[in-house]
Amino acid sequence: MTEIIYQIDEQAEDFLSAYLNNASPTGFEESGQRLWLNYIKAYSDTYKVDNYGTVTAIVNPDAPYKVVIEAHADEISWFVSYINDNGFIYVIRNGGSDHMIAPSMRVNIHTDKGIVDGVFGWPAIHLRKEKEHTPKVSNITIDVGATTKDEVLEMGIHVGCVVTFKDGFFKLNNKYYGSRALDNRIGGFMIAEVARLLKSNQVNLPFGLYVVNAVQEEVGLRGAEMAVEWIQPNMAIITDVCHDTSTPMIEVKETGDTKCHKGPVITYAPAVHNKVRKLIIDAAESANIPFQRDASSRVTGTDTDAFAYGNGGVPSALISLPLRYMHTTVELVSKADVAETIKLIYATLLSIDPNKSLKYID
Helix, strand or coil: CCCCCCCCCHHHHHHHHHHHHCCCECCCCHHHHHHHHHHHHHHCCEEEECCCCCEEEEECCCCCCEEEEEEECCECEEEEEEECCCCEEEEEEECCCCHHHCCCCEEEEEECCEEEEEEEECCCHHHCCCCCCCCCCCCCEEECCCCCHHHHHHCCCCCCCEEEECCCCEEECCCEEEECCHHHHHHHHHHHHHHHHHHHCCCCCCCEEEEEEECCHHHCCHHHHHHHHHHCCCEEEEEEEEECCCCCCCCHHHHCCCCCCCCCEEEECCCCCHHHHHHHHHHHHHCCCCCEEEECCCCCCCHHHHHHCCCCCCCEEEEEEEEECCCCCCEEEEHHHHHHHHHHHHHHHHCCCCCCCCCCCC
């Protein structure tokens, strides 16, 4: 395979910025999904939106052989769970939200009346003892500038309102993209760019391509579980993020040795189909795309598991993007790794032969 030419251009970065700056909390992904669909429509033949908001753009929909490339669209957030008489708001997690980073963060509270500004307050250092004042879900509170519960309710805030952090897209040293929710809207960006690259290069695939941007991964792979049932694919390639383990306080002997700027990560795990993984590795080597390897015990913890074990078993594999500071507001990924991952997914699609069996034993 010849070298694949691809660079992230201004059009793509504009979309990425808008996509990341938009809130898309688990269970409330609608506005982010609209942005994604509006971008990918030009690079697909048709699309489907399911009852819970997973969006699938489809290329060559009449082909009997179906290949999925997938990412998840949702981000972690909080639910308002209690409002006290003094107007302070208590929360519970929606997904794997990190209570340790919440103090002093600015937030958006999503209400029927619009966005309400708030802050996660925290006692001054002068007034607290370390052992007695450790952030917990039970003691972090949001201040919206109200003095009574009734005032909070008048703002449109009630139990069940979703809370997201304000932080958005930025660049760091012109080497990294940064944002909250790179996990995993960067995946949605990458699979959309794969569709764009196929269209710009006028590639006619010998199979149907289903570009799936799934909801509710952060609470149990739910969107992927629904998608695998209606698509009934022959193969699935999932993209998500993994950890850059070169950052401080991480033990590589326990977590693996994967780093930003070293290329996409190809996973070994029971759910990862050996033949599909080999297809990806062969494509990487043929197109001279750098890659890393990682191993997962029992489950991958990604939508790969939902596709692999759904619909009677779908040959599936996982391509991950190294990411720093997962589930914080300053998640970082390498710009170069993003481009290489797009190229790897594209190269893999070009190498798929629908007539070649993926069964372990014929």
